[in-house]
Amino acid sequence: MAFSSRLSIYLIALGAFSLGMASYVTAGLIPLITSAFLVSDAMAAQLVTAFTLAYGLISPIAVALLPGNQQRTGLIIALALFVVANVASALAASFAMLVAWRALAGVGAGVYLALGIAASATLAPEAQRGKAIAVIMGGMASGTVLGVPLSLLLAEQLGWTSAMWLIALLGATSLAGLYLKLPDIPAAPYVSLWRKLPILKHPATLTILAVSLLGAIASLGMYTFIAPFMAASPSGETASIALYLWVWGVGGILGSFLIGPIVDKSQGSRVVLVIMLLLAVSLISLPVAASLHPWLALVPISLWGAVGWALQVPQNNALMRVRQQHGDGNLAVALNESALYLGSAIGAAAGGLMLSSALPVWILAVSASALAAAGALVQLTMGPRSH
Incomplete structure (x- = not known):
């Protein structure tokens, strides 16, 4: 380069x-x-x-x-x-x-x-x-x-x-x-606004955006509730919540940077599938780890942060590939970013409803894991094979 x-x-x-x-x-x-x-x-x-x-x-x-x-x-x-x-x-x-x-x-x-x-x-x-x-x-x-x-x-x-x-x-x-x-x-290539609208009907594009949305609801939605989740840990007092947020974030930095060479050398669809499966595993294991000892929760939290942030590298790369010939890759990336913010809002709202319904707090992690698994299933059955 x-x-x-x-x-x-x-x-x-x-x-x-x-x-x-x-x-x-x-x-x-x-x-x-x-x-x-x-x-x-x-x-x-x-x-x-x-x-x-x-x-x-x-x-x-x-x-x-x-x-x-x-x-x-x-x-x-x-x-x-x-x-x-x-x-x-x-x-x-x-x-x-x-x-x-x-x-x-x-x-x-x-x-x-x-x-x-x-x-x-x-x-x-x-x-x-x-x-x-x-x-x-x-x-x-x-x-x-x-x-x-x-x-x-x-x-x-x-x-x-x-x-x-x-x-x-x-x-x-x-x-x-x-x-x-x-x-x-x-x-x-010049593409009129009217001709850009079919991007919302393109199956491969919609699949990528759907996986991003499910990943965001699971990852960013659950992130909103790290504090109440750890505060309700049955194993006793937790350390400062800041430690958990830092571990999640440092995992995110490492995941974002390290995933790039992997995407360049591997089939992108498989990378996304593995990421979504790891996200599901990290979230489902979070209640188990936290119930044993608050410090053990740092392990799934770090993995969750790493794969949650890493997901958008192969996703944006895939969007650029599938939309390249249509000349609207930047619009596809913008829609992907919108999916992230929408997913974060949906996850936060859904989690708030669960907590207000007096459901046990571990339900949040289990539900987030289920959504990540659903995203993995979408990727497995409908994900583009060309990237």
Whole structure:
């Protein structure tokens, strides 16, 4: 791979790092934001909703409308919007303006990640495409696991706006580098918006998206309830929940980076099948391990984090392959990211209903494992064989 292409991929990954921070840091800033704007916790939580809804619903539309010969420009503009929205968030004079800017940040983030993954896959030789996508997903995972605690620590010392400034600074660094160094991206064939709509009927594409959705409901949905799950451990007091979150996240970083070479050397459909089966095993073994001793739960949690994050590398690679001839691979990736956010929301809502129904907390892990197994079955019976 040429040096310029490798540099561009790492610059895109730096932008993904800042995106990972922005996606998850707001939840940790809620106590500081409620004090700054004199709003309730429930109201402040709508900042997360604004970001995720804009990310999941609006960004695929924006990607669909982008001309095939404007991929580089679209990537730069999306990242610029993300940076500006984070700067404006730090300067927001009212809570309503803050909500609006978080929504715009979500649009920029969603479009940037979809175009960034597509650009990385285009810049890398086909034999190294999985590794290139893994670098981007690893950057996002690192931003979530390493960047979020760092920005929250900074916010505790300097105020919540400092977290937004840090995100904007990292994004601006990536933006400057990409503006100067990102080569032209080969234009995709022109495809009108009307001709892009059949992507929602393409069997192989729908299968990939369905597996991603089931994986997200199982993995990200269960992640929402790590704290209450471990608090209800029958084996006694648990250590700080932060330890479990860190182990999950570190597993995610390792899984994101290590899966790339495997995808490049193996049949992608089999890799996805193995990942979904390992996800099901890790989740079903979580209640057993936690019941024996809280420390034993770290083993399935680390595996769960690794395979949960690793899943999107072969999935995005597969989408780029099956949609390449149609010229809408970036739209497929954007839809895949939407599936992740939708799956996270469905998992969190379903888990909340289970807990409110006074069901035992271990039911959450068992249900998540069943959904992962269902995803494995979908992959086995309907998954594309060409990737």
